[in-house]
Amino acid sequence: MAGRNAGLKRQLSLLSLVALAAGAVLGGWLAEAPYWFELTGAGAAIIFPILAVILVPIALAFAELTSVLPFSSSVDVWSGNAMNSTTGWATQWLFFLVQVVEPPLVAFIFVTAAGFFVDVPVAVQPLIAIAIMVLWYVFSNFSIELTGVMAIVLFITMVSITVGTSIYYFSSGHWEFTNISEHGGFFPHGIYGAVAAASALVLKYIGFAMTPTMIQETKFAAKKMVIVILAGLFIPAVVYMLATVAIGGLAPHDVIAGLSVPEPELVDQLGMPAIIGLLAIAAGLLYAFTTLMGFWTSSARVLYGASQLRQLPPWFSRTNRHGQPYIANLVVLAFGIFFAAFTGTNWVQYTYSLSVVAAGAVYFLGCLSAYRLRTKHPEWKRPFRAPIGRPMFAVGMLISAAITVVGVTLLPANAWPPIIAYLIIGALVPLAMRFYRSRVNPDYTPIILGPEDVETIEETERNPHA
Structure with missing residues (x-):
């Protein structure tokens, strides 16, 4: 195939990556809102x-580590330098789980939206998602440039719709603060519900952590990744706050928790113009599609990065003439099909719990890496240097540990079998790679990239056939 191994191409602007990060964090509330209101109401x-x-x-x-080690392998190369290659692979495999469960999750949102118009048989739902x-x-x-441009257009469109519909709800005459203040108030299930919701809703912010995997495809300096990462936290925080209050004032929390797609159903029940409900569905689908785009891209780069470190066969780092890792994309599709088939109808709680546990572990290892590298390699140039330093990273580790512990308590019984199977696969991969090296390429030993390799990687990307 002409153009194979063309290498990743630097085509993502700062704005496009901000749109991908924030858009990915915002995806999903069309169908996930009932779960939020069930856990903690308008709180x-x-x-x-x-x-x-x-x-x-x-x-x-994550921002500091990206600036000093700007590779698609991201958490893998960070943990590898801070600890060892084995820990790097373990971190990468957990990170891949966090990323790869998202595409099937948001694919099910399309199924949920379709259910608002027609009755979709349960057996057909996974097929539509696939x-x-x-x-x-x-x-x-x-x-990848097309993905970046699309992300910008979709982000502006969907946020504009959300702000517009929220303003309409407030001024419609149907919004009442008593729907929030009464019926248990902001936190109808008390402290336990608030803590459970906080742990589960951490999933909504996982998008900020995916952006370092795309650093080898950006057109801006690695030190600016902090802008993208923080935008992936605070832009969605404002939009979520506005939308949750706007929806929460339309009905008591228990009513909203019992709906499949709250916004259009409430619009219909309250006799609002049908166009408002259709706009809510359109925005929800755009959010879902942006999430699908972002996490799919990141999942493929996780595999690409592991191959770059020779922890996976070289096939995963093969790219087509567009600079896309096409084999990695195919593997992401395979995992998406697996999780779509395994999840069943309880997909929201299942995926939230699964992702939160893995994300907490990845966050912990990322903060630990930043902490250790400040001591292990103080001489390394850090274009972005996190304020406060190691005490800040220690706080990050405590937060990450809390996320993981609480997340484990929320895991439904049907989440354990795929987790166990996934961990077993991760443990078998290094063994399979030993067999690959003994039979195919003895020189294909794992490597750990450092700051000194940045220029070499960039030169390889510019001249992939050199």
């Missing part, structure tokens, strides 16, 4: 901005 409007602030130490750790992923797989093999 989610308070929890979202608090979570954004709480996650800042982790965000700053069809959505197959369509994106085809598109994913074209230029």
Whole structure:
């Protein structure tokens, strides 16, 4: 195939990556809102901005690590340098789980939206989700620049719709603060519900951590990644707060928790113009599609990065003439199909719990890496240096540990079998790679990239056939 191994191409602007990060964090509330209101009512409007602030130490750790080690392998190369290659692979495999469960999740949102118009049989729902992923797989093999431009257009459109519909709800005459203040208030299930919601809703911010995987495809300096990461926290915090209060005032929390797609259903029940409900559905689908785009891209780069470190076969780092890792994209599709088939109808709680546990572990290892590298390699140039330094990273580790512990308590029984199977696969991969090296390429030993390799990688990207 002409153009293979063309290398990743630097085509993503700062704005496009901000749109991808914030858009990916915002995806999903069309169908996920009932779960939020079930856990903690309109209190989610308070929890979202608090979570954004709480996650800042982790965000700053990721931003510093990206600036000093700007590789698609991201958490893998960070942990590898801070600890060892084995820990790097373990971190990368957990990170891949966090990323790869998102595409099937948002694909199910399309199914939920379709259910507002027609009755979709349960057996057909996974098939529709899989069809959505197959369509994106085809598109994913074209230029990353198209994804970036699309992200900007979709982000501006969907946020504009959300702000517009929220303003309409406030002024419609149907919005009443008593729907929030009464019926248990902002936190109808008390402290336990608030803590459970905070742990679960951490998932909504996972998008900020995916952006370092795309650093080898950006047109801006690595030190500016902090702008992208913080935007991925605080832009969604404001939008979520506005939308949650706007929806929460339309009906008591228990009523909203019992709806499949709250916004259009409430619009219909309250006799609002049908166009408002249709706009809410359109915005919800755009959010879902942006999330699908972002996490799919990141998942493929996680595999690409592991191959770059020779922890996976070289096939995963093969790119087509558009600079897309097409084999990695195919593997992401395969995992998406697996999770879509395994999840069943309880997909929201299932995916939230699964992702939160893995994300907490990845955050912890990322903060630990930043902490250790400050001591292990103080001489390394850090274009972005996180304020406060190691104490900040220590706080990030404590927050990450809390996320993981609480997340484990929320895991439904049907989440354990795929987790166990996934961990077993991760443990078998290094063994399979030993067999690959003994039979195919003895020189293909794992490597750990450092700051000194940045220029070499960039030169390889400019001249992939040199």
